[in-house]
Amino acid sequence: MNERSMNKPGSSLVPKRFPAVLLLGLLLLAASIMVSLAFGSRSVGFGDLIAGLFDPDADTYGADVIRKRISRTVFCLLCGAALGMSGALMQAVTRNPLADPGILGVNSGAALFVVYGIAYLHIGTAGQYITLALIGAAAAFVFVYGIGSLGRGGATPLKLILAGAATSAALSSLITAILLPRSFAMDQFRFWQVGSVGAGDWHKISIFLPFLAVGVLAALLSASALNALTLGDETAVGLGVRKGLVRLAAAAAGVILCGAATALAGPIGFVGLLATHLVRLVLGPDLRFVIPMSALTGAVVLTLSDVAGRLAGRPGELEVGVVTAFIGAPILILLAMKAKVRSL
Amino acid sequence: MIRDETIASILAGRRKRFLRWFAATVVLALLAIALCGAMLYLGSTIYPVSDVVRALMGEQVKGASFAVQTIRLPRMLAGLFAGFAFGIGGHIFQTMLRNPLANPNVLGITAGSSAAAVFCIVVLHANRAVVSVAAVVAGLAAVLLIYGLSRGNKFSIGRLILIGIGVQAMLEAVISWLMLISRQHDIPAVLRWLSGSLNGVQMHELPPLITVVLIFAPIVVALGRHLSILELGEHSAVSLGVRTDAVRVMLMFGSVVMIAVATSVTGPIAFVAFLAGPIARRLVGAGFSGAVPAGLVGAVLVLAADLVGQFAFAVRYPVGVITGILGAPYLLFLLVRMNRKGEL
Numbered sequence: 001m002n003e004r005s006m007n008k009p010g011s012s013l014v015p016k017r018f019p020a021v022l023l024l025g026l027l028l029l030a031a032s033i034m035v036s037l038a039f040g041s042r043s044v045g046f047g048d049l050i051a052g053l054f055d056p057d058a059d060t061y062g063a064d065v066i067r068k069r070i071s072r073t074v075f076c077l078l079c080g081a082a083l084g085m086s087g088a089l090m091q092a093v094t095r096n097p098l099a100d101p102g103i104l105g106v107n108s109g110a111a112l113f114v115v116y117g118i119a120y121l122h123i124g125t126a127g128q129y130i131t132l133a134l135i136g137a138a139a140a141f142v143f144v145y146g147i148g149s150l151g152r153g154g155a156t157p158l159k160l161i162l163a164g165a166a167t168s169a170a171l172s173s174l175i176t177a178i179l180l181p182r183s184f185a186m187d188q189f190r191f192w193q194v195g196s197v198g199a200g201d202w203h204k205i206s207i208f209l210p211f212l213a214v215g216v217l218a219a220l221l222s223a224s225a226l227n228a229l230t231l232g233d234e235t236a237v238g239l240g241v242r243k244g245l246v247r248l249a250a251a252a253a254g255v256i257l258c259g260a261a262t263a264l265a266g267p268i269g270f271v272g273l274l275a276t277h278l279v280r281l282v283l284g285p286d287l288r289f290v291i292p293m294s295a296l297t298g299a300v301v302l303t304l305s306d307v308a309g310r311l312a313g314r315p316g317e318l319e320v321g322v323v324t325a326f327i328g329a330p331i332l333i334l335l336a337m338k339a340k341v342r343s344l
Numbered sequence: 345m346i347r348d349e350t351i352a353s354i355l356a357g358r359r360k361r362f363l364r365w366f367a368a369t370v371v372l373a374l375l376a377i378a379l380c381g382a383m384l385y386l387g388s389t390i391y392p393v394s395d396v397v398r399a400l401m402g403e404q405v406k407g408a409s410f411a412v413q414t415i416r417l418p419r420m421l422a423g424l425f426a427g428f429a430f431g432i433g434g435h436i437f438q439t440m441l442r443n444p445l446a447n448p449n450v451l452g453i454t455a456g457s458s459a460a461a462v463f464c465i466v467v468l469h470a471n472r473a474v475v476s477v478a479a480v481v482a483g484l485a486a487v488l489l490i491y492g493l494s495r496g497n498k499f500s501i502g503r504l505i506l507i508g509i510g511v512q513a514m515l516e517a518v519i520s521w522l523m524l525i526s527r528q529h530d531i532p533a534v535l536r537w538l539s540g541s542l543n544g545v546q547m548h549e550l551p552p553l554i555t556v557v558l559i560f561a562p563i564v565v566a567l568g569r570h571l572s573i574l575e576l577g578e579h580s581a582v583s584l585g586v587r588t589d590a591v592r593v594m595l596m597f598g599s600v601v602m603i604a605v606a607t608s609v610t611g612p613i614a615f616v617a618f619l620a621g622p623i624a625r626r627l628v629g630a631g632f633s634g635a636v637p638a639g640l641v642g643a644v645l646v647l648a649a650d651l652v653g654q655f656a657f658a659v660r661y662p663v664g665v666i667t668g669i670l671g672a673p674y675l676l677f678l679l680v681r682m683n684r685k686g687e688l
Contacts, residue, residue, distance in 0.1 A: 098506070147676065151683035158502040159683055162445070165509055166675040173614065173668030181659035270513070313524050326517035329510040336506035337493055 015283050025296045029077075032303040036073040037066060040310045075200025075208070076306050076320075077299040079265045080275075082212055082257040084298015085219055087272015088279075088291045089254035092226045093247050094145065097277075098157040098335055101137075101258035102269020102325075105167035109140020110262040112171045119178050119185040126207045126264060133263030138255045140167060157339070197265050197306050197320050204264050211260035216295070218253035222246050223288045230285065268321040270328025271298050271305075277331055301327075361631040368628040372640035376424065379647035383420035386655060387411055414547070422545040423646045423663070425557045426606035427616060431642020432561055432635055433599035434617025435624065439571045439634070440595060443501045444678060447618040448483075448603050450508040454612045455515035456486025457604045458537045462519050465533050466526040472608075476552060479537075480604040486511065487596060540613030540664025542650050549609050556605045560598040561639065567595050568635040613649075614664050615671020616642050622678075 015021075038049060044062040052066025083101065090099040090106075101107050113136025117123040123132065144167050148160035179186045225246040228236040236243050261268070275297035276290065283289050302320060305327065309318035384396055391399075391408040399405045399412040430448075437446045448454050460482030464470040470478070490511055494504035519538070526534055570591045573584050582588055603617065623645075624637035646663060649670070653661040 103509075147680055147683065150680060152686035158506060159679070161506060161509065162679055163676070166672060166679055169614075169668065170672030170676060173665060173672055176665050177661065177669060180661060180665065312521060316524055318521055318524055322517045322520040325513045326521075329513035329517070332513070333493060333507050333510035336503050336510065339503065339506075 015286065015289060017282060018289060021282050021293070022296075025293060025300070028300045029296060032300045032307070033073055033077070036076065036303050036307050037069050039307050040065070040069060071202050071205065072198060072200050072306075073303060075205050075265070076197045076303045078205065078208055078212055079197060079200075079261040079268070080271060080299035080302025081295040082208075082215065082261040082298070083268060083271040083302065084275035085216065085272075085291060085295040086254045086258035086261070087298070088276045088287070088294035089219055089226075089250050089257070090141075090272065091276055092230070092287055092291075093251045093254065094148075094155050094160060095230070096155060096157045096160055097339075098161055098273065098332060100270060100273035100328075101254070101262070102267065102271075102321075103161055103164050103273065103332070104141065105144050105164040105171065106137045106140045106255065106258055107262050107267035107269060108168040108171040108175075109136040109138075109143075110134070110259050111267050112136055112175055113139075114263065115175050115178050115185065115189055118188050119182050126204055130207065130211065130260050130263040134256060134259040137259030137262065138252075140171070141251065141255050143167060197302070198317060200265070208260055208264055211256055215253045215257035215260070218249050219257075219291050222250045222253070223291045226250055226291075227287045230287070266319070266321065268302070268324055270324045270331070271302055274298075274324070274328040274331050275301055277335070358631070361629055365628045365632040365637075369637050369640065372624075372627070372637055372644060376640055376643045376647065379644060379651065380420050380424060382651055383423065383647060384412060384416050386651065387416060418545045418547045418550060419542045419650070420647070421550050422553070422609050423542050423650050424643050425550070425553050426610040426613065427643035427646030428561065428639040429553070429557050429602035429606035429642070430613060430616040430646070431620030431624070432564060432639035433603040434619075434642070435621035435635055435638030436564060436568075436571070436595050436599040437617075438621045439568075440592060441501060441504070444622055444682075445505060445618075446501070447615075449512065449612075449618070450505050452486035452490045452508050452511045452515065453483040453600055453603055454607065455512045455519075457483040457607055458612065459515040459518050459522075461537045461608065462522045462526075462534050465530050465537075466522045469530075472549075476605055476608050479608055480601050483600045483604045484597065486515070487600065536611055537607065538611060539662060540611040540667065541662035542610055542646075543662060545609060553605050553609050556602055560602050564595060564598040564602075565633065565635045567591055567598075568633040571595070571633070571635075610646075611664065613646055614668040615675070616645050616667055619645060619667075619671050619674060 037053070038044070042065060044052075044065050048060055048062025049066055051060065052063035052070070055063070087100050090101065090104065091097060093099075094104075110133035113132040114123075114129055117128060117132040121128075121132075123129060144160065144163045145155060147167075148163040149155035151159075153159075175189075179189055225236075225241045228239045228241045229243055229246060231239075233243055258272070272294070275294045278297050278301075279290050279293040283293060302324065305323040306320045309320050309323045312318050312323070384400070385391075385393065389407065389411060391405075391411070395405045395408040396412055399408045400417070402413075403409070434447050437448065437451060438444055440446075457479035460478040461475050464475045464478045468474075490504060490508050493511075494500070494507045523531075523534060573580065620638045620642040621634065624634045624641045627641070628634060628637045645667060649666040650663040653663050653666045
């Protein structure tokens with residue numbers, strides 16, 4: 001972990017910078033919401049923007065575009081928060097600074113199960129997508145963590161990431177094999193995958209919210225116990241932490257958050273990695289702050305990435321997952337460059 | 345007296361190892377030839393062997409001539425030479441970096457070449473020759489970049505692999521973006537670079553591939569003699585009079601050229617470069633160069649996987665899907681074994 005902060009995990013000290021960082025985060029959040037409403041593949045005038053926001057009776061085309069963008073932005077914020085928080089949880093549970101639902105192959109697990117559902121079970125409703133995605137995400141997480149923690153030294157970052165990459169490769173060739181002969185499934189899958197956050201509407205949001213609530217609650221409740229676990233298992237047990245329960249709860253919360261987000265928005269990687277490390281950089285390692293702030297940062301990151309994708313892809317749209325990979329992968333490279341050989 | 349006996353037993357062991365190497369190589373070559381024959385003989389219509397042979401000789405045989413000369417022969421030659429190139433290239437990198445996980449994917453060659461090729465097609469509307477040269481240059485640049493970044497504070501293969509995964513993710517994001525902005529009629533040319541398939545290979549695409557393999561494979565095999573010394577480690581190699589840097593650069597250049605040109609014809613056929621080396625090593629045993637056997641294993645893998653993809657299922661799968669489904673579990677198995685032994 002990062003040694004720069006002198007706050008002892010488990011103490012009730014609030015990092016000095018926290019209020020300022022929180023304020024900055026909220027300002028960025030507000031800014032990204034405004035940007036997300038104002039910019040898109042189609043330029044909309046300021047008058048339409050105001051009408052779409054505040055006048056429910058306005059029926060201009062521009063106002064309609066803005067209403068669509070409102071639901072999309074809300075959906076984007078929620079997905080980003082879920083992915084950011086999920087990344088922070090997975091990093092804490094695996095004690096691995098490079099963990100991220102995309103890199104660990106958890107998203108691919110969710111994707112495979114969704115594809116299986118589309119091809120063989122003919123699923124169509126968002127609830128069915130979520131159920132299958134959650135099962136797939138959990139299975140992939142357990143599988144990758146199992147392989148990655150074999151042998152000496154337990155789950156080192158290199159082992160985990162290789163296991164994740166190999167699992168992703170295996171799952172994506174299975175996905176191709178399932179989809180190739182089934183054009184109907186291919187269309188539906190591509191809509192799901194490419195539909196990305198652009199397909200976010202109020203119905204999806206209402207289905208997403210309960211999962212988000214459960215995941216966030218479990219994450220926040222386990223945060224201070226997870227802090228104690230970073231001191232080492234023995235110390236944590238000495239402090240009265242039930243380590244098995246805590247890690248299970250945190251891992252489940254991480255899987256629920258990213259599984260639900262993946263089910264509704266398609267596989268999106270690197271948000272968790274990016275958000276968590278940005279937060280760590282300014283706030284230090286205390287998970288009671290890192291976990292909620294990663295959610296906030298993830299929301300900002302995903303929303304801004306979505307805007308960037310809309311602008312870069314004109315007249316179409318670039319999937320948000322492509323943008324997050326492009327801006328998030330350098331973080332992986334930097335971390336790998338800085339890491340000590342021993343800790344790989 | 346004892347010395348003579350020792351020498352005799354060393355020579356006997358050497359002869360035994362050579363016989364094994366020779367026998368395995370011959371068997372692999374025969375297998376490759378048999379598969380080539382099958383590629384020419386099998387198809388949606390099965391012509392008598394005599395017709396196939398006459399068609400190969402250039403005679404006009406009704407039906408058979410078109411099927412054999414225009415469809416099956418280019419397909420077979422592409423599979424043979426591309427498989428050989430992938431196998432030998434993968435072997436070279438695995439031996440040079442002394443790690444079975446090193447392969448053109450992890451090293452960024454595939455993604456680098458593809459990104460450059462797609463850029464040339466989509467943005468510059470370049471012709472085939474320019475695209476191929478750009479792919480070679482970008483493949484080399486990607487390896488050098490990843491190698492350079494991973495020298496950081498202390499070189500380790502783990503660092504190199506992580507950075508490779510990061511660079512690959514960024515390049516793939518760039519490719520997705522280029523795909524989005526590409527014009528409709530460039531899409532087929534672009535797809536060629538993204539997924540491994542022998543479908544629709546035409547005769548006029550083959551001369552560059554065959555020329556490159558015929559020129560560079562002998563060079564790489566000749567330098568392979570030095571590789572076994574490099575395997576002993578940098579210091580031993582230098583003290584045995586091998587100019588390590590010159591040999592490395594030449595081997596890397598030759599391998600990247602072969603891989604990039606092969607990719608321009610068949611697309612990246614998943615896992616062939618990764619699988620060929622270890623399989624060949626298992627077959628021919630230690631002691632003699634594995635370069636030629638690895639190339640033959642690569643060719644056998646591609647041809648066999650293509651036959652399976654064409655005829656084993658109700659649907660025709662491209663060769664890359666078959667090799668992906670075979671290769672990914674082997675990668676997982678290899679990781680499990682390396683983790684157990686503590687090699688990661």
